[in-house]
Amino acid sequence: MATEKSSRLVVFYASQTGNAEWIAKNVHQEALKRGFSSECFVLDEHDQVDLSKEKLLIFVVSNTGDGDPPDNATKFFRFLRKNKSKTFLSLGDTNYSNFNNTAKRLEKKLLELGASPFYGKGLADDAAGLETVVDPWIENLWTALADVCVQVRKDDIDVEEITGSVKTLSVAGTTQIAQESLEIHATNGKSNDNSDLKNHDLPRDLRGNKVVLDFSELDETSQLTALSRVPVACCRIVKLEKENFIPWSSFPSFIVTPTPIINSRLDSVRCLTQPDSIRKTLHMELEIKEHGKEIVFSPGDAFGILAPNDEVLVKDVLVALRIDENEAKQEISIEPVEGSELPTHLKQAKSTSVIELLRYAVDLTSLPRKALLRMMAEYASDKLEKRNLLFLCSKQGAQQFNRLREQVPTVLDLLATFPSCKPPIERLLDTLPPHRPRYYSIVNSPLSNSNTLHFAFNVIDYHTPDPYNVRKLGVCTSWLNKLSGDTTKQMRTLISQKIDIPIFIEMNTRGFTVPPDISKPLIMIGPGTGVAPFVGFLQHREFQIKDLLKRDVIIGEMWLFYGCREKEKDFLYRQELEGFLERGILKKLLVAESRAPGAGLGGNPKYVQDLLRSFGREIYELLSRREAMIFVCGDAKGMAKDVNESLTEVLVEHGQMERSDASKLLTRWLEEKRYLRDLTLDGSMSVNLQHVPSIQPSSPIR
Numbered sequence: 001m002a003t004e005k006s007s008r009l010v011v012f013y014a015s016q017t018g019n020a021e022w023i024a025k026n027v028h029q030e031a032l033k034r035g036f037s038s039e040c041f042v043l044d045e046h047d048q049v050d051l052s053k054e055k056l057l058i059f060v061v062s063n064t065g066d067g068d069p070p071d072n073a074t075k076f077f078r079f080l081r082k083n084k085s086k087t088f089l090s091l092g093d094t095n096y097s098n099f100n101n102t103a104k105r106l107e108k109k110l111l112e113l114g115a116s117p118f119y120g121k122g123l124a125d126d127a128a129g130l131e132t133v134v135d136p137w138i139e140n141l142w143t144a145l146a147d148v149c150v151q152v153r154k155d156d157i158d159v160e161e162i163t164g165s166v167k168t169l170s171v172a173g174t175t176q177i178a179q180e181s182l183e184i185h186a187t188n189g190k191s192n193d194n195s196d197l198k199n200h201d202l203p204r205d206l207r208g209n210k211v212v213l214d215f216s217e218l219d220e221t222s223q224l225t226a227l228s229r230v231p232v233a234c235c236r237i238v239k240l241e242k243e244n245f246i247p248w249s250s251f252p253s254f255i256v257t258p259t260p261i262i263n264s265r266l267d268s269v270r271c272l273t274q275p276d277s278i279r280k281t282l283h284m285e286l287e288i289k290e291h292g293k294e295i296v297f298s299p300g301d302a303f304g305i306l307a308p309n310d311e312v313l314v315k316d317v318l319v320a321l322r323i324d325e326n327e328a329k330q331e332i333s334i335e336p337v338e339g340s341e342l343p344t345h346l347k348q349a350k351s352t353s354v355i356e357l358l359r360y361a362v363d364l365t366s367l368p369r370k371a372l373l374r375m376m377a378e379y380a381s382d383k384l385e386k387r388n389l390l391f392l393c394s395k396q397g398a399q400q401f402n403r404l405r406e407q408v409p410t411v412l413d414l415l416a417t418f419p420s421c422k423p424p425i426e427r428l429l430d431t432l433p434p435h436r437p438r439y440y441s442i443v444n445s446p447l448s449n450s451n452t453l454h455f456a457f458n459v460i461d462y463h464t465p466d467p468y469n470v471r472k473l474g475v476c477t478s479w480l481n482k483l484s485g486d487t488t489k490q491m492r493t494l495i496s497q498k499i500d501i502p503i504f505i506e507m508n509t510r511g512f513t514v515p516p517d518i519s520k521p522l523i524m525i526g527p528g529t530g531v532a533p534f535v536g537f538l539q540h541r542e543f544q545i546k547d548l549l550k551r552d553v554i555i556g557e558m559w560l561f562y563g564c565r566e567k568e569k570d571f572l573y574r575q576e577l578e579g580f581l582e583r584g585i586l587k588k589l590l591v592a593e594s595r596a597p598g599a600g601l602g603g604n605p606k607y608v609q610d611l612l613r614s615f616g617r618e619i620y621e622l623l624s625r626r627e628a629m630i631f632v633c634g635d636a637k638g639m640a641k642d643v644n645e646s647l648t649e650v651l652v653e654h655g656q657m658e659r660s661d662a663s664k665l666l667t668r669w670l671e672e673k674r675y676l677r678d679l680t681l682d683g684s685m686s687v688n689l690q691h692v693p694s695i696q697p698s699s700p701i702r
Contacts (some may be wrong), residue, residue: 006055009035012046013137014073017063018434021344024060024136027141028512029232029340034142035151040341043069047448056118056149061106069105071258074509080109083675119144131370132398140701169265176439207316208416211398211409215388224394228370234340235429237332237354244331246353252360254348255306257437257504262291267452267500269484270492277569278457281529282484283443286501289451295505299445299465300513300631300678303453304437306502307476307535308359313412313541317358320415321422328355334429345434354425362432364411365475370401372414372431382420389418437508438476441533441633441678445540453503456532456572512631513671514540517549519627523619525643527563527592527608528572530634533678534560535573537631538580545585557622563608567597590615608639609646619647620654629674636679645660647675 009031021042028040028370041048043061051057064070069077089316107121122137218383231428254260272281288295297303308314318328334349335356336342342349358364370393377389391397392404411432415421444454457479460474483499514537515522522536522541545555560577564570571591580586580615592605600606605614612619622628632643644666651662669675 001531005147005651006040009056009058009149010049010054011038011040011058011060011143012043012063013040013059014043014076015071015344016062016070017436018343018345019058020062020070022433023138023235024058025230025341026232027058027060027138027345029234030138030229031145036145036149037152040445042344043073044125046076046079047524056145057115059106069509077105079107080113083113085539090147102381104113114464122404122540131228135226135370138229147502159611160224168486170335177425185558186253199370201648207312208320208412209407209409211413211417211513212468213392213404213417215400217400218388218391221391221396224390224396226395227390227395230433231371231375231427232340233337233427233430234342235346235428236335236337236424238331239332239333245326245329246331246351246356248329248355251306251502252349252352252356254350254352255360256344256348257304257306258313258507259504261306261502261504262288262294262296263500264288264291264436264453264503265497266501268492268494269487271488271490272456272570272571272572274490276487278565279570280461280488281456281570281572282459282480282481282487282571283454283456284360284480284484285444286452286453286455286503287315288453295453297453297505299448299540300533301442301508302439302506302678303442303455303503304439304506305476305480306360306437306504307479309364309475311411313364314355314358316412317364317415318417319414320356321425323354323425328358329353338395343434346429357425357429360435362429363435364432365408366433368409368411368414369431369433371394372411373401375427375431376418376421379423379427380418382418385418385420391423397676407464407470408472428654437504440504442535445536445543446600447543448539454536456529458529498501510676510678512633512676512678514544515554515629519554519556521622521626522558522631523561523622524559524613524630524633525561525608525631526558526633527561527639528634531560531562531572531577531634532641534631535576537672538577541584542580542585552701556626556628558585559588559590559619559622561592561611562587563592563594567591567593567595588615607642608695609642612643612646613649617654621649624655627674630669630676632675632677632679634679639680640677 009022011028011031013020015021015024025040029567031038039049043059050331054529061073107117119141122133161405180419247359251261267285268284270281271603273279316323316326324406330353331354333349333351334346336341345358349357349361352361372392373389377386377393380386380389394403409417440454440455440457443456444526457477457480460472460477462472464472465468480501483501484495485493487493512533520542524537526532526534538560541558562577564572567574577586581589590611592611593599594606596604598604600610605611605613619628623630630647632640635639645664648659648662651657651665652659655662656664666675670677
């Protein structure tokens with residue numbers, strides 16, 4: 001490590017959902033306030049910095065897909081792969097098997113290029129709450145940073161002013177005062193109904209669900225420790241001098257997507273499940289005929305849908321914040337607070353409205369972060385509510401914070417639970433994560449019809465576990481379900497009215513698509529809606545075969561491992577799949593029925609991973625002698641791990657391998673894109689730092 005301190009630091013971030021960006025910019029802002037010279041860039045803007053001359057780098061990176069880098073980091077990782085110099089820098093979610101793979105890959109490559117860590121990395125998991133790792137990681141960063149970086153100012157720094165909180169907060173003696181001032185009494189420590197709060201009653205028809213929490217432990221607590229920071233203020237609203245209203249029919253201009261947004265038309269819908277199925281699954285077709293030249297796709301490619309937040313939710317949030325709806329429609333611009341920078345998803349919000357921002361810019365339904373609750377505490381006029389919010393942001397309130405997340409509260413639910421809290425809309429824009437597009441795999445082949453995009457999805461409609469029992473709906477799937485007329489018909493139903501669905505195509509960098517070499521055998525594993533892209537694979541391969549009938553070619557076998565609950569209720573695309581089997585396009589259709597009598601007993605398969613073990617010898621033959629490709633699509637939380645475990649067991653048993661060698665082989669196939677996975681449930685996040693001593697590289701950065 002270099003003995004001379006660096007004169008500055010550079011914070012880089014790679015973010016798919018906005019979490020990593022939010023953390024990185026907060027680190028950057030706090031570094032500036034602590035007297036460090038700092039700059040902050042998205043990783044794909046790395047060429048704005050001469051990395052060969054930088055001594056101190058901080059990386060905050062998240063994962064997407066199967067441990068892949070976010071879209072705004074692909075150029076940087078391409079740059080790293082091309083750089084072979086050993087002296088160039090000598091200067092996530094546990095639901096994924098590749099947990100925080102982006103950070104680990106980044107650290108490995110930076111070490112290969114000569115970098116050395118000045119502070120240990122933190123691997124945060126959104127499944128368990130990012131703050132559990134991120135907050136203490138940032139808290140301890142400044143001591144380590146001071147050892148390697150010059151502070152411009154040091155003596156006049158007010159840490160409490162910077163962080164917006166103190167490490168320890170005394171709450172002794174406040175309970176009785178707070179309760180008396182509110183004329184309200186807690187029962188068994190439970191969250192109060194708050195119906196008697198005359199000064200800040202919410203309208204009776206407000207649809208927010210109050211969160212059920214137990215604050216009895218707070219009554220026995222004299223101090224709160226490890227409080228979260230108040231989020232940095234970065235947004236300010238600028239109103240136009242002349243009133244102008246943004247029409248609801250217009251689509252926001254501030255939304256930035258990797259490829260152009262087009263308006264597809266909802267053409268038809270079909271329900272794939274029976275009315276008594278646990279889940280409702282719809283198959284939809286979008287017409288893109290007018291945009292045929294702009295869209296090139298293959299089955300397995302994905303596209304994003306830009307669905308708005310629920311209109312009732314948006315309007316109720318306005319009511320809870322006491323914002324008049326007409327005022328919310330007035331044209332405004334979002335500008336950065338002096339010395340700050342707008343988050344990426346708000347940088348183009350120059351001609352918009354508050355209601356448009358609530359519809360399309362910020363996520364009103366995602367799991368709340370402690371930073372949101374900490375901000376709300378600043379604006380809670382009621383002492384008891386303020387104290388309870390601070391408790392949820394502290395180490396002592398960790399159990400209740402987790403209980404809060406179990407209830408999946410919306411922003412409206414939080415405002416209904418703490419009705420004295422009326423934060424300015426700017427502070428919500430500062431703190432809420434960006435509203436994300438929802439991605440869906442394309443089912444159909446362009447060889448069959450290039451004028452439509454087909455996709456399938458489960459309509460998200462469930463109740464939180466007892467004792468909460470609150471109904472929760474998905475954002476995009478519920479919106480699409482309503483647009484389709486809430487159909488339960490198992491036949492293709494045309495949509496007569498003109499309904500536009502804004503979409504964009506996601507560039508396929510994963511290789512998860514039908515290979516052009518039809519001699520390659522394909523092992524496809526897709527339970528539930530994970531089967532959808534494989535319907536397109538089979539359709540595509542059938543057309544490929546028709547084009548090559550007169551040629552002497554080898555056609556690779558296609559095996560499909562599919563899982564459902566009950567064949568008579570939720571066997572998706574059953575007619576199509578059995579048709580492919582009858583026509584010889586599909587060699588094997590192997591179905592695991594998890595709720596069939598005897599499933600999981602006496603060797604009877606229950607899940608797709610059980611089927612894989614049952615046909616282990618045949619699978620090994622396909623892999624070892626015919627170089628078959630493996631495709632897995634579906635849930636990352638459990639299925640993907642279990643499938644990977646089953647494949648490992650197949651290699652061990654039938655390939656006579658050591659377990660470690662089998663794992664390495666699967667990893668190599670992943671890298672070679674012979675084993676491809678399209679998994680859902682994005683969430684892991686990591687923070688990583690590298691100290692870079694200054695030695696000139698053999699060639700400059702281009």
